Amino acid sequence: MKKLFLSLSVLVGLVACNDKQDGYVLNGSISGDVEDGTQVFIRKINENNQPFDIDTTTVQNGKFSVTGTAESPDLIYVFIDKVQGYTPLVADNGTIELTAHKDSLNFAKVKGTVQNDIFFNYLDNSRTLSDKAMSIQKDLQEASMAGNEATIKSLQDEFGELQEEYKNFELQFIKDNPNGLISALLIDKALNGRIIESAEAQEMYDALTPEIKETVPGKQIAKSLTAAKAREEKGKSTAIGAVAPDFSGPTPEGGEISLKEAMGKVTIIDFWAAWCKPCRVENPNVVRVYNKYHEKGLNIIGVSLGRKEEDWKKAIADDKLTWNHISSLDYFDDAIAKLYNVDAIPATFILDENGVIIARNLRGPALEEKISELLD
Numbered sequence: 001m002k003k004l005f006l007s008l009s010v011l012v013g014l015v016a017c018n019d020k021q022d023g024y025v026l027n028g029s030i031s032g033d034v035e036d037g038t039q040v041f042i043r044k045i046n047e048n049n050q051p052f053d054i055d056t057t058t059v060q061n062g063k064f065s066v067t068g069t070a071e072s073p074d075l076i077y078v079f080i081d082k083v084q085g086y087t088p089l090v091a092d093n094g095t096i097e098l099t100a101h102k103d104s105l106n107f108a109k110v111k112g113t114v115q116n117d118i119f120f121n122y123l124d125n126s127r128t129l130s131d132k133a134m135s136i137q138k139d140l141q142e143a144s145m146a147g148n149e150a151t152i153k154s155l156q157d158e159f160g161e162l163q164e165e166y167k168n169f170e171l172q173f174i175k176d177n178p179n180g181l182i183s184a185l186l187i188d189k190a191l192n193g194r195i196i197e198s199a200e201a202q203e204m205y206d207a208l209t210p211e212i213k214e215t216v217p218g219k220q221i222a223k224s225l226t227a228a229k230a231r232e233e234k235g236k237s238t239a240i241g242a243v244a245p246d247f248s249g250p251t252p253e254g255g256e257i258s259l260k261e262a263m264g265k266v267t268i269i270d271f272w273a274a275w276c277k278p279c280r281v282e283n284p285n286v287v288r289v290y291n292k293y294h295e296k297g298l299n300i301i302g303v304s305l306g307r308k309e310e311d312w313k314k315a316i317a318d319d320k321l322t323w324n325h326i327s328s329l330d331y332f333d334d335a336i337a338k339l340y341n342v343d344a345i346p347a348t349f350i351l352d353e354n355g356v357i358i359a360r361n362l363r364g365p366a367l368e369e370k371i372s373e374l375l376d
Contacts, residue, residue: 022069022093023067023069023093024067024068024069024070024092024094024095024096024113025094025095026042026066026067026089026096026098027063027064027095027096027097027098028040028059028063028064028065028078028099029062029063029100030062030063030064030080030100030101031062031100031101031102032101032102032103033102034062034102036058036059036060036061037059037060038058038082038083039056039057039058039081040056040057040058040059040064040066040078040079040080040081041053041055041056041078041079041080041081042054042055042057042076042077042078042079043076043086044074044075044076045075045077051077054068054076068091070091070092070093074090074091075088075089075090075091076088076090076091078098078105078108080102080105083105084103084105085105085106086105087100087105087108089108089110089116089119090113090115090116090119090181092113092114092115092116093113094112094113095112095113096110096111096113096116097110097111098110114179115180115181118177118179118180118181118182119180119181119182122173122177122180122182125169125173126166126169126170129162129165129166129169132162133159133162133166136155136159136162137281139155140152140155140159140281143155144284153288156284156285157364159364160363160365160366161364163363163364167190170186170189171186171190171195171196171204173186174186174187175204175207178208178212179208179211179212180212181215181217181218183204183208183212184205184208184212184213184215184217184218184220184221185217187204187221188217188220188221191221191224191225192224192228193344194344194361197228197232198225198228198229198232201221201224201225202225205218205221205225231341235341238341238349238357239357240357240358240359240360241356242356242357243355243356243357244259244269244349244355244356244357245339245340246258246355247335247336247339248261248326249303249326249327249336250326250327250328251324251326252309252312252313252325256326257301257324257326259355260355262299263299263353263355264297264299264353265297265298265299265352265353265374265375266293266298266351266352266353266375267298267299267350267351267355268286268298268299268300268301268349268350268351269300269301269340269348269351270286270301270303270346270348271303271305271337271340271342271345271348272302272303272304272305272345272346273304273305273306273312273315273345274304274306274308274311274312274314275306275311276345276346278345279345279346280315280319282346282363282364283319283321284319285367285368286300286321286367287319287320287322288368289367289368290322290323292368293371294323296375296376297353297375298375299323299324300323300324301323301324301325301326302316302321302323302324302326303325303327303334303336303337304326304327304329305331305332305334306327306329306331307329308329309329312325312329346361346363347360347361348360348361348362348363348367350362350371352374358374
């Protein structure tokens with residue numbers, strides 16, 4: 001699964017030009033009894049997502065200082081020897097002030113340049129929403145263990161609304177901050193995560209300032225747009241309004257079933273996997289909708305993109321997925337996933353009685369609202 005909330009540490013990196021200073025000075029202040037001589041490592045992430053050191057210094061009297069160049073946009077990470085966590089910040093021309101306690105390095109305060117101000121504004125708001133999500137997930141787990149169906153339904157609805165709020169927050173942040181490199185990174189994330197189509201991404205990209213377009217993330221958007229437009233062209237066969245291509249595959253019982261055989265008055269094609277956490281979180285909602293509307297004509301065919309037969313069968317039983325299932329156990333090399341241009345899950349397609357695709361990727365309350373509209 002391509003993750004629904006991505007790690008903040010790899011999500012963002014910003015930079016801007018500053019005519020007043022060539023390069024940056026990073027001054028750090030660390031409280032919490034850090035011994036003099038403790039090493040501080042300044043790191044970047046390479047193309048293979050591996051960290052590497054670009055500078056080192058030491059803590060003296062709870063402080064450290066490093067200098068560097070900011071010829072191109074870079075997200076750098078501050079690590080302290082024998083201290084858990086790290087602080088991501090922007091290698092931005094100017095003087096950057098970092099203040100943190102050794103036990104909460106991930107929550108350091110950073111200020112001093114425009115791009116870091118934009119970055120940490122985003123981070124603060126994003127963390128508030130992430131904290132809400134974690135709280136709901138904890139409550140949902142407790143409600144599931146207690147078997148409290150009413151609470152489960154309420155929390156699932158709340159989580160769905162929060163996901164929508166998070167998406168809208170990020171898209172609005174992009175529009176409000178066209179001069180921030182974070183905006184370029186968020187556009188690329190939304191585009192590759194299928195949160196927005198290429199036309200909307202193009203509009204947001206066009207609104208970015210010239211200097212942000214010339215950054216590495218800015219140039220990456222241009223490449224992602226080209227790929228997205230090609231993908232969308234390829235995906236026209238499974239776009240809303242198209243007749244869903246037929247397919248067939250092996251069932252858990254060792255037989256075979258086709259889409260045509262599994263169809264009802266309304267049909268959901270559900271691409272999922274046992275290893276996909278967002279899929280498993282959404283499954284109780286899908287089960288509830290299926291149980292409510294199956295007798296009225298709702299059918300579901302699940303297409304698993306897992307690798308292990310035992311995990312697939314166990315997840316079906318554990319999550320009480322009583323509809324039709326097929327899988328070639330080929331992960332994202334699955335022929336049906338390729339036919340439907342699916343490279344991220346969960347992914348769903350809703351078909352009418354004629355097999356025409358009428359909606360895609362609806363979850364939470366939106367899924368039930370659509371099925372209710374079709375069958376009530």
